Amino acid sequence: MSLLAAIGRATLALLSTVGAVVLFALRAVASGLTGRLYWRQLGRQILEMGYFSLPVVGLTAVFTGMVLALQSYTGFARFEAQNAIPTIVVLSMTRELGPVLAGLMVAGRVGASIAAELGTMRVTEQIDALTTLATDPLRYLVFPRLLAGTLMLPALVLVADVIGVMGGWLVSVYKLGFGPIEYINRSFEHLETQDVVSGLVKAAVFGFLLTLMGCYHGYRSRGGAQGVGAATTRAVVSASILILIANYVVTELFFAR
């Protein structure tokens, strides 16, 4: 019986958490869409998430592109299929690795900082202070972050796609003996609009999820420095897991025929 009880408790806890997260997201989006938009807050978040994440995302993308080219070469040379390398690199980057790696890196960078910032604002009563100053904290703090994340991650992924292909090009041209023009031409040969678009849709979903996790856990943190630390950890872990799950779901929606 105690086993069943434990399973039941865990299930109920999971369901109540999912419910709380969904309600939080709905409230935040509803409050953001019904009232004024805080442009100043939105601008700050766009700068923080978009511009200042560029180095991290770019570095991730360039090395991923490079390693993709190298790995596919060592593998594909066995079948005399080296010519597929540009296609492998560009499809992997745009469809999978660009959005997923950018999402995970930004979850670590931005999700954590959102959770820590909102968590600190919660425990130092700054969120209560907003309420007393007739400002809805969901509209002022949460909605601009959700919107910035949803808009900026696709932009970052677009940059990551280009840089990733460039990484593959660098290794292929300088190490594996591809012709520079030939490599670029082959990259575009099999690339379809849908490949890029699906990656950008994924990025928007990941951007929403990772900012939502940061906001939700930060907003609800309790109990001083330790509470804020725990919120930060939960934000990054839950965002990473959700990104991996959502990645499968969106892929399924786009490509499962």
Add this chain to the structure above:
Amino acid sequence: MPDTPTVPTLADRPATAPAAAPAKIAIRGLVKSFGPKRVLRGLDLDVPEGRSLVVIGGSGSGKSVLIKSVLGIVPPDAGSIRVDGQELVGASRADLDRARRKFGMLFQGAALFDSLPVWENVAFGLLARRLVDRREARERAIATLARVGLGPEAADLYPAELSGGMQKRVGLARAIAAEPEILFFDEPTTGLDPIMADVINELIRDLVSELGATALSITHDMASVRKIAHRVAMLYEGKIIWEGPVERLDDSGNPYVDQFVHGRAHGPIKVGVERNG
């Protein structure tokens, strides 16, 4: 902290409101529990218009919950809170926001927004309600800072660059910037040295009477009580067990109040290990 009997207290001044002023805030049967912990157990309290009422009580007695219930931050389980006759418990968001425009609140840790410079903190309520544009807001903020004894050079500093006393002053400036009808003070002297605490107490006393505002404060600092209160109420085990004018504090005839006012470890109040409420 020693008393300062030479300094006039609010009670020495001619009261701006008549003795039987109507209740600006009327609280009836307020109940709030956190899980098994019953924090407020049917609390009744009136704050007369234009007077300053201070609620005293030990740590964890529910003082903060009381003030946050009135502000609408913590929704009570049962009971009634009326401000100017308007019911706030169960009120719509819009009604609550309208009521909050009458409020100004000084938080215990000042709760300044650390991403914004001092002047934007002070003018936040004005800007949020779009009463002024940014240029005018800055001027209003600097004028308000002057009222709490800070010069215009403080306007562009960030909260992290300020000392505890200065943060409290900025918090006070933010609370009074929109000239509210009701001011709330949550432990206004906590974390300050005795001199700075006295400075803040005097500021509170002067600003409350200048604005003609109604004030509801919570504290356990008796020097603060004697300085800023017209009336005092004692909160114990979730209820108001004594309420009266500040002059009666020393001969209240209530053993609980006596023990608290004189800070005795032994008496009817048993000090257990409780979580902070």
